[in-house]
Amino acid sequence: MSPSRRAAGRFVAVLLTGILTLVVAATPARAHNGLRSASPARDATLTRAPTAITLEFLARLDPTFTNIVLTDGTKRRVATDDPVVSGATGSVRVTGPLPNGTYTVAYRVVSADGHPVQGSYPFTVADPAGPAAPSPEPPGPSAAAVAPGPGGRVAVVGVAGTAVVVLLAAAVLRRRRRSPRP
CATH class of the missing domain: 1.20.5 (Single alpha-helices involved in coiled-coils or other helix-helix interfaces)
Known part of the structure; x- marks a missing residue:
């Protein structure tokens, strides 16, 4: 040759x-992660305020880079504990009051493979015996913004x-x- x-x-x-x-x-x-289920669910109307927010994803989460933020209708952050991660599930315990109104769950998580996923969804508390919703304020910076975490090891x-x-x-x-x- x-x-x-x-x-x-x-x-x-x-x-x-x-x-x-x-x-x-x-x-x-190619194995992108995504939100499988949420409690409370997207667009749910609840007759009692939830005591926790639980998000289940398609793939395992990296606990170090899991952020879950709850805001009220005025874009103010509602008090929660730090996120707890178990496999593909992340949750926070709600420690602040949730009067009647619309709330937004915002999340930014990083899968165990380094792929970041973020999103948000609303739900409503309509407790007949609960206090009224807070009055809206003029638009400003959103407290629902979730700090980015490192990812993209694959890149x-x-x-x-x-x-x-x-x-x-x-x-x-x-x-x-x-x-x-x-």
Whole structure:
């Protein structure tokens, strides 16, 4: 086999190895997490104020980067305990009062695979014996904003894999150009 054919074979092998590395590294990114169920449920009208907010996701959560925030109709934060994570479920205990009104649950979680997921949904408390809802204030910065957490480890692996493929391909091409041709 001629040296140029051997070099071409090596180049193809390196290229295929690089592509395989990228595909394998990117595979977890396809398994996006998402909210499976929530209690209270999206758009629910409750006759009693909930004592906890429980969110169940499709994949395991990273407890370090799980944020769940509850706000009232005036966008003020309602007092809750820190989130507790068990597998794919995150929850907070409501420690502040919930008079009648509309509330928003906002969440930002990071899956065990590094994929961040965020969202929000409303629910309403309509307790016939409960106090009235707080009066709305002029719009301002939303307390429902959830601080971002680190994620995207898969993206870092993908970028690193791409760099390795490019460097290997460049090395093979450089070597191929330097080798004598018959």
